[in-house]
Amino acid sequence: xxxxxxGKETKNTTTKAxxxxxxxxxxxxxxxxxxxxxxxxxxxxxxxxPGTGKSIFGMEFLYRGxxxxxxxxxxxxxxxxxxxxxxxxxLGWDLAPLEKEGKFFLFGAHVDPQAAISxxxxxxxxxAIVEGKAKSMGARHIVIDAxxxxxxxxxxxxxxxxxxxxxxxxxxxxxxxxxxxxxTSAGGDIMSRYEFLDYMADCVIQLDHRAVEQVSTxxxxxxxxxxxxxIHNECPFVITGNGISIIPISAVELxxxxxxxxxxxxxxxxxxxxxxxxxxxxxxxxxxxAGTGKTTLANTFVVAACERGEKVLYINFEESxxxxxxxxxxxxxxxRPVLRDGKLRVMTAMPEAMGAEEHLFQxxxxxxxxxxxxxVVDAMSSCRRMGTKQADYEYLMRLANAxxxxxxxxxLTNQTTGFRNEDEITGIDISSMIDTxxxxxxxxxxxxxxxxxxxxxxxxxxAASQYREYVITDHGIDVLDVYIGGGGVLTGTARQEQxxxxxxxxxxxxxxxxxxxxxxxxxxxxxxxEIARQRAELETxxxxxxxxxxxEGLVEKGRDIxxxxxxxxxxSLRLNKRVPQRKERGTGGKxxxx
Amino acid sequence: xxxxxxxxxxxxxxxxxxxYILRLFMADNEPNSRQARENLERLQETHLKMPHKKEFVxxxxxxxxxxxxNVLVTPCLILxxxxxxxxxxxxxxxxxxxxxxxxxx
Numbered sequence: 001x002x003x004x005x006x007g008k009e010t011k012n013t014t015t016k017a018x019x020x021x022x023x024x025x026x027x028x029x030x031x032x033x034x035x036x037x038x039x040x041x042x043x044x045x046x047x048x049x050p051g052t053g054k055s056i057f058g059m060e061f062l063y064r065g066x067x068x069x070x071x072x073x074x075x076x077x078x079x080x081x082x083x084x085x086x087x088x089x090x091l092g093w094d095l096a097p098l099e100k101e102g103k104f105f106l107f108g109a110h111v112d113p114q115a116a117i118s119x120x121x122x123x124x125x126x127x128a129i130v131e132g133k134a135k136s137m138g139a140r141h142i143v144i145d146a147x148x149x150x151x152x153x154x155x156x157x158x159x160x161x162x163x164x165x166x167x168x169x170x171x172x173x174x175x176x177x178x179x180x181x182x183x184t185s186a187g188g189d190i191m192s193r194y195e196f197l198d199y200m201a202d203c204v205i206q207l208d209h210r211a212v213e214q215v216s217t218x219x220x221x222x223x224x225x226x227x228x229x230x231i232h233n234e235c236p237f238v239i240t241g242n243g244i245s246i247i248p249i250s251a252v253e254l255x256x257x258x259x260x261x262x263x264x265x266x267x268x269x270x271x272x273x274x275x276x277x278x279x280x281x282x283x284x285x286x287x288x289x290a291g292t293g294k295t296t297l298a299n300t301f302v303v304a305a306c307e308r309g310e311k312v313l314y315i316n317f318e319e320s321x322x323x324x325x326x327x328x329x330x331x332x333x334x335x336r337p338v339l340r341d342g343k344l345r346v347m348t349a350m351p352e353a354m355g356a357e358e359h360l361f362q363x364x365x366x367x368x369x370x371x372x373x374x375x376v377v378d379a380m381s382s383c384r385r386m387g388t389k390q391a392d393y394e395y396l397m398r399l400a401n402a403x404x405x406x407x408x409x410x411x412l413t414n415q416t417t418g419f420r421n422e423d424e425i426t427g428i429d430i431s432s433m434i435d436t437x438x439x440x441x442x443x444x445x446x447x448x449x450x451x452x453x454x455x456x457x458x459x460x461x462x463a464a465s466q467y468r469e470y471v472i473t474d475h476g477i478d479v480l481d482v483y484i485g486g487g488g489v490l491t492g493t494a495r496q497e498q499x500x501x502x503x504x505x506x507x508x509x510x511x512x513x514x515x516x517x518x519x520x521x522x523x524x525x526x527x528x529x530e531i532a533r534q535r536a537e538l539e540t541x542x543x544x545x546x547x548x549x550x551x552e553g554l555v556e557k558g559r560d561i562x563x564x565x566x567x568x569x570x571x572s573l574r575l576n577k578r579v580p581q582r583k584e585r586g587t588g589g590k591x592x593x594x
Numbered sequence: 595x596x597x598x599x600x601x602x603x604x605x606x607x608x609x610x611x612x613x614y615i616l617r618l619f620m621a622d623n624e625p626n627s628r629q630a631r632e633n634l635e636r637l638q639e640t641h642l643k644m645p646h647k648k649e650f651v652x653x654x655x656x657x658x659x660x661x662x663x664n665v666l667v668t669p670c671l672i673l674x675x676x677x678x679x680x681x682x683x684x685x686x687x688x689x690x691x692x693x694x695x696x697x698x699x
Contacts, residue, residue: 121670121685
């Protein structure tokens with residue numbers, strides 16, 4: 001993060017013994033990524049879509065050089081010189097005095113789009129201007145911004161390429177440390193047109209600006225660096241009011257320092273529970289559901305610390321400073337005197353307002369500027385809204401790490417949603433980083449909602465792990481005696497174990513009963529099924545019998561009828577029977593045989 | 595206008611009138627620039643009947659004038675007067691195009 005003196009050539013001392021002379025870029029973090037800086041007397045290419053920050057990179061390199069007596073030339077094909085001056089001033093860099101002193105030359109090179117074209121031409125004019133200026137200023141650094149715009153005039157890829165090679169040769173011949181920026185389109189079509197530039201340049205850096213879950217993130221990746229190693233990862237960066245800041249992402253590692261001595265929490269009872277108080281340079285987590293008094297407990301500590309003459313930075317993602325100050329008045333915590341004394345500084349931000357990188361950068365910058373003894377983050381659960389899933393983890397991890405290194409106490413509040421909020425602490429990946437956990441929760445006793453406090457974990461301390469009732473009064477919080485439950489003293493883990501055992505037993509019994517019930521049901525069902533089957537069998541038999549009886553009855557009836565018929569008109573019956581018989585045999589056959 | 599090298603101005607200027615002012619920016623040793631100069635001189639004989647002024651600027655000698663006129667490519671012919679100002683890039687080999695651009699057709 002520290003800005004080194006740019007413009008001075010360095011023997012690459014960072015890592016990887018390379019004899020390649022490099023020049024410090026002066027851009028925070030970039031020299032770490034490039035293991036020293038840009039290659040001296042060579043060409044570096046900055047690729048990226050519109051708005052990715054290419055021009056600002058180029059500008060910062062030249063500006064940091066110029067203020068350290070290394071003159072630079074900035075050629076832009078895209079913007080008017082006046083617009084560039086204004087934009088640069090917005091970053092806090094005033095070019096006018098540097099231009100006056102001959103340390104900076106801003107050339108708003110404008111290619112007349114109306115120009116008629118008749119026959120061949122080349123970029124000798126540009127080179128003559130640059131050469132003339134470089135000589136008169138003694139400039140060795142040059143940035144050519146939006147080179148693709150100049151190249152459009154050639155309207156022919158082959159000629160473009162020839163001109164770019166000519167430009168590159170010229171830069172090399174004149175030992176200019178050059179940064180060229182080229183726009184790439186999102187689709188990458190234009191990129192392929194200038195792909196050869198990647199081969200031509202000695203160092204290629206790709207810039208990217210994307211929105212992940214509605215939060216914009218800028219990233220930088222070094223694609224190649226001829227003759228030198230570099231950090232190959234994508235590195236997030238931010239553009240702040242003071243230029244570019246790159247935070248190498250691979251640098252997240254724990255560097256634990258020993259915890260400091262104990263200090264009061266702001267409440268004597270809590271000090272007793274915690275065997276003396278919080279430990280300095282530790283990370284404390286106050287976790288609980290909404291309304292349990294996390295902010296109140298945090299501010300109890302804040303006021304106590306400030307009154308001891310220590311400084312506290314309060315990073316508030318939940319509410320404005322005014323809202324917090326007035327909100328704290330009702331539990332009798334007056335933040336106004338400590339704010340007035342400058343002991344407390346409140347930093348408020350919407351988590352969604354920017355990416356985690358920018359939040360981190362701002363927090364680190366405030367820490368750098370304010371040098372607090374303690375940092376409060378209210379609430380770390382809000383950090384989830386910074387964008388990606390990993391964002392809150394990265395933000396908190398790095399912030400806590402940075403504080404640990406500096407010996408700063410970190411107090412985090414965390415809003416949990418469920419009742420078993422202990423579970424939610426382990427859900428956050430940073431639990432290894434937390435030294436002390438204080439759980440706040442509501443417990444319903446006799447139809448009354450009571451606040452309970454428990455110190456769940458405390459590294460290097462003998463803390464009483466018991467739920468204690470506490471109340472928020474108009475003169476701050478008050479921690480009461482150990483909670484007396486219905487059956488006697490509630491004693492932390494033992495009670496929990498017992499509860500768990502009972503719960504298990506109850507569950508076992510319930511399951512057994514269910515099993516028995518099920519068994520009986522099954523047996524009854526089986527029996528009923530058997531009865532039904534037998535009944536059905538019986539019914540079938542009965543039905544068969546009935547059918548037989550019916551049949552028999554019919555047969556007998558028929559016999560009677562037939563007997564009557566035979567007796568009454570046997571002749572007609574015989575005749576009737578014979579007629580169809582004859583017909584059936586066929587007429588022809590009958591006639592022939594007779 | 596030409597502080598660094600007054601020679602270029604003297605060498606290139608041929609005062610023939612007031613109205614028509616042409617300036618050719620070139621890189622002296624470049625074949626393209628030589629061609630442009632030849633083409634312009636031929637064109638002058640055939641088409642530039644009215645009084646005119648023309649000036650040759652060698653960008654390698656006089657980068658300041660190139661800078662003042664935003665001349666990035668060479669050869670480059672600029673019609674300074676009468677307005678509107680016209681710029682022609684190239685060695686002026688396409689006579690028709692040059693004449694059209696200079697409003698001489």
